Amino acid sequence: MTVHWCGTGLSAVPGLRRLIQSGTSVLVWNRSTDKAQAAVGDLTDDIRAFDLDAVSEALAPGDVVVSMLPADWHVPLAEAAIAKGAHFVSSSYIAPEMRALDEAARDAGVALVNEVGLDPGIDHLMAHALMADYRASDAFDAGNTLSFISYCGGIPKNPNPFRYKFSWSPLGVLKALRSPSRSIRDFSELRVDRPWDAISAYTAPLPSPETFEVYPNRDSLPFMEEYGFEPHWPVREFVRGTLRLNGWSDAWKNIFTEIETLSGPEGDARLKEMSDTFWDENAYGPAEEDPDRVVLCVSLKAEKDGTPVWHKTHVMDAWGDARGTAMSRLVSVPVSLAVDAVLNRRIPSGVHAAPSDPALVADWLGEVGHLAQHLTVVDHLS
Numbered sequence: 001m002t003v004h005w006c007g008t009g010l011s012a013v014p015g016l017r018r019l020i021q022s023g024t025s026v027l028v029w030n031r032s033t034d035k036a037q038a039a040v041g042d043l044t045d046d047i048r049a050f051d052l053d054a055v056s057e058a059l060a061p062g063d064v065v066v067s068m069l070p071a072d073w074h075v076p077l078a079e080a081a082i083a084k085g086a087h088f089v090s091s092s093y094i095a096p097e098m099r100a101l102d103e104a105a106r107d108a109g110v111a112l113v114n115e116v117g118l119d120p121g122i123d124h125l126m127a128h129a130l131m132a133d134y135r136a137s138d139a140f141d142a143g144n145t146l147s148f149i150s151y152c153g154g155i156p157k158n159p160n161p162f163r164y165k166f167s168w169s170p171l172g173v174l175k176a177l178r179s180p181s182r183s184i185r186d187f188s189e190l191r192v193d194r195p196w197d198a199i200s201a202y203t204a205p206l207p208s209p210e211t212f213e214v215y216p217n218r219d220s221l222p223f224m225e226e227y228g229f230e231p232h233w234p235v236r237e238f239v240r241g242t243l244r245l246n247g248w249s250d251a252w253k254n255i256f257t258e259i260e261t262l263s264g265p266e267g268d269a270r271l272k273e274m275s276d277t278f279w280d281e282n283a284y285g286p287a288e289e290d291p292d293r294v295v296l297c298v299s300l301k302a303e304k305d306g307t308p309v310w311h312k313t314h315v316m317d318a319w320g321d322a323r324g325t326a327m328s329r330l331v332s333v334p335v336s337l338a339v340d341a342v343l344n345r346r347i348p349s350g351v352h353a354a355p356s357d358p359a360l361v362a363d364w365l366g367e368v369g370h371l372a373q374h375l376t377v378v379d380h381l382s
Contacts, residue, residue: 091117
């Protein structure tokens with residue numbers, strides 16, 4: 001069985017190298033073979049120019065296709081995999097078009113595994129671990145009031161005046177600022193058209209507690225079912241969101257104001273112009289000299305009659321070092337773990353996000369512990 005790894009961009013390399021070094025049969029596909037050669041040429045000669053038809057032709061039953069390409073490629077590659085009886089793995093969110101392939105994947109006996117990067121990915125693992133821990137505890141009661149938060153952010157380890165740095169094109173970050181979100185706050189659905197309308201402060205329980213700016217991201221509500229929340233449970237708060245350095249909203253205030261005025265093709269052109277400027281002015285340098293940082297906190301609190309009876313938080317802090325950027329490790333190594341799980345038949349057929357199986361969750365979080373400089377579970381009531 002062969003792993004067809006498509007894409008060798010900045011977030012792909014550590015996981016790809018891990019698979020090759022472990023002895024897995026890997027065929028590397030990239031639009032630029034020179035860039036792929038620079039990334040993994042010291043480990044393998046099995047590098048080809050990416051082409052959907054060529055990948056489809058090379059697939060055999062039981063193979064695994066990994067897409068670290070832009071999102072537009074995920075569904076076509078997954079469809080090609082199903083047609084050849086091969087599996088598929090991606091770190092991206094499950095799009096409706098991907099979800100629609102579930103029946104075909106089950107009929108073909110193949111797994112289409114998504115949301116196995118950092119966020120989404122490691123955050124899902126932490127949420128599943130917290131829910132399993134809470135359900136098994138003496139404090140568990142279906143009448144308890146629950147509060148769930150999940151905040152993740154890539155930030156510069158050495159803060160700059162812009163309070164942010166980019167490891168790839170800023171265009172995606174700018175477009176995300178135009179996206180609405182849904183979450184739960186004070187027992188009610190909270191809809192926010194723009195992130196800056198819902199910025200709040202969050203103090204992460206790091207060894208030295210640190211306060212960040214946070215805001216809801218995308219649509220949090222479908223993940224309540226994904227994480228095992230029952231429909232009748234009282235939920236005070238449920239939010240999956242983004243974490244930024246304190247001072248970020250002030251540094252970006254003029255950007256927010258301008259984004260509000262942009263629309264249509266002219267607006268898209270202006271976003272591209274802004275992106276190019278930000279890339280020139282606020283891109284990361286080499287990882288060891290200009291390290292990135294990733295902070296992820298996932299927390300679950302249960303209250304009975306207004307008093308906390310169970311409250312734990314998974315806390316991760318990682319930064320760039322001699323191994324490269326924290327972001328590249330935390331996105332791509334979990335993808336490689338998903339490939340291992342698929343090859344070992346530990347994930348069933350159909351469309352899936354990061355696993356909730358306790359054994360896989362424990363195994364993967366154990367591996368994540370080697371990728372981060374700090375990873376722990378804080379019991380706020382102990």
